[in-house]
Amino acid sequence: MSVDLLLDLQVEVRRLFIAGSSLAEGDIRLSKLLPSLQKAGEAAPVFKRLADTTEGLIQAPRAESALKLLELATLLSAVMHTQGKTDVAGETQPVSSAGLSLPTEVTFRRLHPLLEALTTKGSGRLEQIRQAYEDRSFLDLRALPALCSALDDVYSEIPEFIQLKILPEFGQAAVPLLQSQLNLQGGKGDARRLQLLHLLQGESALELVQEAGASGAPELKIAAIELLSGYEGQEGFLLEQSREKRKEVREAAYYALARLASIPCQDRLFEAVASKDAELVIYPIRKCSALTLHKRIIAHAEEQLDRYSASEGKAREAALQQLHTNLRCLNSHAHELAEIAFPMLGRLMATDEFMTADAGVVQDTAAELLLALESEPSDRFAIGLHSAYKGKFIGYSFRAAFRQLSPAELFDRYADAIKGRSASAKLLQQAIQQIVHEQLAGSDERAEAVPEEAWDRRWVKALAGQDLTDLVCAFAHQNDRDVTSYLVSKLKDGSRVNDYRTQNVLLTLFRVGFKEAPELFMGLLENKTSRSFYYIDWRMKQLFASMPKAYAPRLRAFAEALAYESVKNELLEIVEALEAMPDDQAGESGKGVWQWIKNKMY
Template sequence: MSIAVLAQVYDEVRRLSIAGSNVAPGDFRLKKLISPLEKSGEKAPVFKKVAESVGKVVESNESTSAEALLDLSTLVNAILYTQGEVGATGDLTPVEQIGQGILPKRTPASLLKSVANALTTTGSGRLELIQESLSQDPFPDPRLLGPAIDALDGSYYEVGDLVEKSILPQYGKSIVPIVLEKFDRKGGAGDARRLSLLHRVDPTGAESIIHEVLEDGSSEVKIVAISKLRDPKNVSFLIEQSKAKGTKVRDAAFSALAVINNAAAAKYLVQRMKEKGHLRSIREGLKTRHPDAVKVLLAETRLAWQTLLDTKETDKNAHEAAHTRLVTLLAALEHRTDKGTEKLLLELFPHRAAITKAEGKLGSKTCAHSVMTRMSECSDKTRDLLISEHETYDDYELAIATQAAIQQGNPAQFYDEFHGYLENAKTAKTKKRAAQSKAEAITQAIGNRVGSIYHYWYETVDKEREQELAQKRDQVDPRWLDLAVKHNNMELIFALARPDHGMAHKAIEAELKKRLKMKRVDYHLMDVLLAIIRSKHPDTVDLIIEAIRSTSKRSMGYYSYGIARLIPALDKNAVPKLELLLGELPDTEADRYVLAVAELKNRRS
C-alpha cells in the first residue's frame, strides 16, 4: 500500500491539531488531498474512507470541527500504525533523577521553532534572535535542551558562550549527566564550555573533573579548569600559572586569583600591580575585590595619572607605556562603587583636559572618557558631578552623561536639563552636524531606557514584557513625546508613543505610508509596525494588513516572518479580517501567516 498521501494527511492533521480545530473548517490544504484519496480509493477502499473523513473536516463548522478532526486523526493513525513496528526489546530499568524535574513551558510553538533553529543552524541574526528570546522566558524547556546542548559546539563562539552562561544554567543540576555524556577533557572549545557549565551548575561535583583536566586535558579545556580553581590551597599553583607564556593561561590564573579571598593571593596581586610597565598581562587580576589589593590599585591609578602628565610625548616609549598603564588601571575600576573609588574619580574628573592634552596622539580623550564612564557607574555623587557639566561635552560624552541622568531617576529634571539638545538640532544655524549628533545621543539613550525597538525582526509581542516596557515608557517625562512629534523625531516617537497620543498615531501612520511607497523597503518597516501595535493605534489591524499586502505584492516574503510574529498581539476582533486576507495571498505567503492567525484566534484573553 502506498502511504505517501496518508503521510500528507497525517502532517496536515497534526498541524491543525496544534493550531486548533476551529481553524480546520474549509482548510485548503486538506481539501486538495480529497481528490488523490478518492482516486486511490478505487483500488483500496480504506483510502475512500479517509477521503470521506477529510471531507467531513473540511465541511465542518466550529461546533463540529473538533469531533471531525479527532475522528480523522484516529483513523489515519490507526492505518499508519499497521504499516510499522513499535517498541523495543530488552529489560526496563529505572532512570535515576538528578536535580529537579523540568516540565514543558507554555511557550508558543512559533517561538520554540525559531529559537531551536537559531541554536542549531548557521547564518547572521542568530545571536540577536536568541538574545531577544530571553526576554520572553522560553527556558528552561526540555524541548529546547537538545538544541541548546548542541549549540555549545557551534562555530560562532558568541552563541556558544551565551548558551553556556545564560541559558543552560537555568536547567540546573538535572543536565549534568547529559553534559558529561559528550564531555571530552581532551576536546576543543565546545568541551571547554561544557566544563565551565558543569562548574556553574554543580561546583562541588565539578571539582574532581577539574583536577583530572589539569593532569591531561587539552589546552582549551585546561584553561577553563585553571580559571575555576577556588580553593586557597591552589594559590601557589595559580601564581605559577600566572607566569606562563600563553596569554590565555595567564588570564585564567589571574581571574582565579582575583576571586579567591586569600591574603597570599592579594599579596601577590599587589606585588604585580607595583611592577613597572603596562600591566595588560595582569588585567584579570586587577578585578580583585580584596581590600588590600583595591587600596593599592587606587594608589597606582593616581600615580599612573600623574606619571602620564609628567611624561613628555617626545619620549615615545615612556609615553606609550605610561598611557597604556593608565588605560589598563582605569578599566579595572569598572562597576566599582566603594568610597575609595568614588573619591579617586572625583579627584580625577576636573583634570580631564590636562590628561587629554598629555595623551597627545595616542588617544582621543581615551582616559577622560574612561573616567566619565566609571563615574556614571559609581555613585549618585559621581553622577551628579558628571551631569552638572553636560553643556561642555561633545556627543560621545553627552551620551555618557545622559545615561547617568536617566539612572538618577528624576524624569522631570532630566527633561528640563536635556530637552534643549533636540530643539537645538532643528534651530542651530552653525555647527548643525554637531547639534544633530548630540540630539541623536539623547534619543538613543531614551530608547535604550524604555527598550529600544530597533532590529525586532524576531519579536513575538509578549504580554508581560509589553507591560514592563509600558511601565518604563510611563516613567519618561511625557513632554519628550510632545517634543518628538513637534520635530518629527521618529525614533523617539517609536519608543514613546502611547495609546492616548493622537498626534503620535498620525505621525506613525504617515511614516508607514511613506515607507510602503518607497522603491526599496528597509528593515525599519518592522519598527513602524511594532510602534503601531504598542501604541494601540485605532487602525492597527488595517495598517498591518496594508503592510502585508504591500510586501506580498513586491515578493518580499522575508518580511512575512517578522510580521507574523506581531499578529498574536493584535485584538481578537482582527481575526475575521485576517482570515479573509489569507484567502487573497499566494499559498506560500499564506503558509507563513496561518499559524499566527490561529494563535491569535485561540488566545484566551
C-alpha cells in the first residue's frame, strides 16, 4: 500500500515539474494525497516527513514553490530507492553455462546485421551470413542461440550453410544448445541438429542417433539411418528399415546398405532391383563398391534378354523394363566390369529382335554403357556399329572411334556421313559437338578452339560445307581463304555485334589472323542498329582488346556514346589499356595482346 502511495505522489510531482511549480499552491491532487501521507506518517517517520514537505509545498507562496518542489522530489526519490526488492521467490537452481567460454568481443553494431539476418525473413540474408563467416564475427556467444534456431529457416540455403560451415566451428560450445532445441518428432531443422550433434560428439551421440532411427519422425529417421551406416552392428536395423512403408526411409536404407556392402546387404539390394523399389535402388547400387553385386546384375540382365527374345506382350514389356533397370545400375563401375559386361552388351547390341522402336531408350542406355566400359574390345565393337541399323548408333560409333583411331583415319571413315540432313548425319554432328564441348570446357583457360593435333585439318571445310558455323569456329586454326570467306559471309548487314554467333565468328577471324577482321568489327560497332549494350561479356571485352592500337580513337568514340554508364566504363577501361600498349605490340592482335591488356587492367 505504501509503495502505491509513493507512486501516486511521484506522478503528481512529475506533473508539477512539467506544468510549473507556481501551480503547486493549493493543488487539489496533492491535497487529496496529504491525508493518506499523514496517516502513513503515524507508523513511519519518513512518511511523516513526506507529508510535512508536501503540505509545505501546497501552502508555499509562488516565490518559494520551486525550492519546495525540488525538496519534495529529492526526498521522494530517496524514499523510492529504499522500496525495491532484490530477492526472487522460489528455490535456487543451477544456471546452465552453455557456451559461456565463447567471447563477446565483437561490437553489437558489427554483430547486429548477422542477428537480424538470422531472426527475420526476406532477401539478402544469406549474403549477410556469408559476410559474417568471412570476417569471423559470428564466433560470439550472443550469436550462437540465433544460429542454432536458424537451422529451421525455410530458405534451405541458410540452414545448409550454417550446418556445414558455421556451427562446426563452435565445437563443443554448441552441443548444449543443440541438445536443448532437438525434437525427435521434428522436421528438417531437427535432422540437421542430430547430424551436428553426431559430428561434434562422435560415437558419444550413438545412443541418441539410435533413438532417432527407432522412433523419430521421418526426417530424423532418414538422418539417423545415414549416420548408422558407419557403425558395425547396425546391419539388422538397416535391413529392417529397407522394408519400411515410407518410400524416403527405404531409399535412405538402400544407400546405407550400399555403403555397408555385406553379403546380406547385397542380397537385399539385388532383391530390390526386381521389385517395386527398382527406381529407388539404382543410384544406391551405383555407389556400392561390391563388384560381386554388379556381376549378379549383369547375369540377371542376360536372363532378361533371353526372356525378352522368347516372350510376347506384357511379359516381353516387363523383361525390357527390367533389362533397362539392370543396365542403369552398372554405370558407375562400367570400366571395372568391362571384361564381364562386354559379352552381354555385345550380344544385346547384335540382337536384331532388340532393335525395335519400343526398345529405343534401352538401346541408348546400352550404347552409353558400352562406351563407359572404356576398353579396346568394346570400342572396336562400337566402331563396327558405324552403319548398322541405318546409322542409328553412328554417334556412339564416332565417340569410340575418336578414342581408337588416328585423326586421319577418323576423318576418312566418318566425313562422308556428316553430309546431308538425314537422322544419322544429325546424330554424327551431335557427337562431334559433344566432344568439342568436352574439349573446350576441359581447358584450364577459356579455350576458343579444339586442340589442333586432335583433329584432321580437313574437318573445318567439311563442317563449313554443312553450314555448321559454331563448329567451324572451333576447328579453324589457320587463315585459310575458303574458311575465312565462309565466316565473313556470316557477317551480314543485319548482323548485331552483341549477338553470340557474330562475336564467335569475329573472334575466330581475329584468332586466325584475318587482316580485315578489325574493320569488320569496327563497322558493326558503328552500325546504328548495334549500339544497344545492356552488358558486355568476355567475348566483347576480348574483341575490343584484339583491336590494333590505331583503332583506339574510334573505339573510344563508340564507348563514350553508350547510354549505360557501367558498360561505358568497362569498355573505356579496355580502350585506355589499349592506348597504353607499347608500340612494339601495337600491330599485334589476339591472345598476346588480350593477355597484356588483362594484366594492365587487373
